[in-house]
Amino acid sequence: MLNSLLSRYTRTLSLVLVLLLVIVLELFEVRTSIYGNALPFFEWMRNSFWLGVLGTTYGSVYATVEAVHLLSMAVIGGTVLAADLRLLGIIFRDIPSETLTQGTHKCFRISLTVSVATGIFCAAGVADKVYYMEVFWIKMLVLISGSCFVFLFKQPLLNSRPHDEINPWALRLLAVTSLLIWFTVAATGRWIGFS
Amino acid sequence: MNKNNKWDDKEIAATGTAVIILGGLILYWLLQMESTLELLELAYGSVKLFNNPLVF
Numbered sequence: 745m746l747n748s749l750l751s752r753y754t755r756t757l758s759l760v761l762v763l764l765l766v767i768v769l770e771l772f773e774v775r776t777s778i779y780g781n782a783l784p785f786f787e788w789m790r791n792s793f794w795l796g797v798l799g800t801t802y803g804s805v806y807a808t809v810e811a812v813h814l815l816s817m818a819v820i821g822g823t824v825l826a827a828d829l830r831l832l833g834i835i836f837r838d839i840p841s842e843t844l845t846q847g848t849h850k851c852f853r854i855s856l857t858v859s860v861a862t863g864i865f866c867a868a869g870v871a872d873k874v875y876y877m878e879v880f881w882i883k884m885l886v887l888i889s890g891s892c893f894v895f896l897f898k899q900p901l902l903n904s905r906p907h908d909e910i911n912p913w914a915l916r917l918l919a920v921t922s923l924l925i926w927f928t929v930a931a932t933g934r935w936i937g938f939s
Numbered sequence: 940m941n942k943n944n945k946w947d948d949k950e951i952a953a954t955g956t957a958v959i960i961l962g963g964l965i966l967y968w969l970l971q972m973e974s975t976l977e978l979l980e981l982a983y984g985s986v987k988l989f990n991n992p993l994v995f
Contacts, residue, residue, distance in 0.1 A: 755952035763959070882967070893960055897953040904949055911946065914954050921957040924964045 755897070783875060790871040799869030806869055813862035817930060819855035823848040824926045831907075831919035841907045849899055856891065877939050883932035890925035898922060 750757065769775065790796045799806040827848045829835045836844055867874055874880040898918050907915060946954075 753948045753951070755948050756955065759952050759955055886964070889960055893956050897949075897956045901949040901953045911950060914946075914950055914957075917954060917957045917961070921961040921964075924961060928964055928967070 759897075779881075786871040786875040789868045793868055795865050796868035796871060799865060806866070809862050809865045813859055813866055816855040816859035816862065817933065820852060820859060820926060821930060823852040823855070824922060827852075828919035828923050831915050842902075845899075845902050845907075852894075860887075874936060877936060879932050879935045879939060883929060883936065886925060886928045886932065890922075890929060893925065894922065 790800070799809070826836065827845045830837075830839065830841050830844045867880075901910065901914075901918070
């Protein structure tokens with residue numbers, strides 16, 4: 745009985761375990777202690793790490809890398825809008841949603857990798873500032889949880905079978921959640937720039 | 940959803956994650972909106988959503 749439950753609902757049980765782990769870590773204030781100890785690392789990134797030094801010394805390099813960062817974010821936005829609005833049945837109704845979600849996901853993976861790589865460079869240049877910004881940590885939290893959501897839950901479900909065999913309300917919920925995740929990542933990213 | 944209309948593991952996990960993340964994000968943006976309105980009220984005395992809040 746227990747074995748069959750474990751084998752049939754592995755993902756769901758893993759999700760519950762991760763949630764419990766997060767609650768336990770919060771109860772023991774692990775996040776707070778990590779935050780307190782992370783300041784020297786951020787100061788090192790800004791002042792000693794070659795990425796931080798390069799970004800603060802050469803403004804043109806920082807601007808170029810930030811432009812690539814924004815372009816990759818734009819590509820992410822385009823792929824997310826195309827795939828999720830198709831799942832909601834708003835656009836591209838003549839294209840099968842399986843074709844669209846699989847095609848855009850390849851592009852999404854590449855642009856997410858580029859945006860994370862360039863984002864590390866951008867953050868290193870202003871590491872001593874972003875450390876104190878709540879919105880920066882919100883962005884990191886949403887980015888990590890959003891990436892886990894897409895790669896561990898959303899895409900495996902969408903790739904597992906034809907979409908007409910998936911509950912339509914589940915598809916709509918996935919699409920709306922994905923839209924809000926990447927909207928929040930983009931909005932908090934711009935918010936960092938204005939903080 | 941399989942042929943018996945039962946949700947399978949992938950669907951439950953994806954939906955559960957979506958509900959948690961969506962709930963968290965909606966709460967976050969609502970709290971941001973509330974704190975923004977409070978700041979506007981502190982600055983201008985009152986906020987009229989359908990009028991220009993800068994005009995008393």
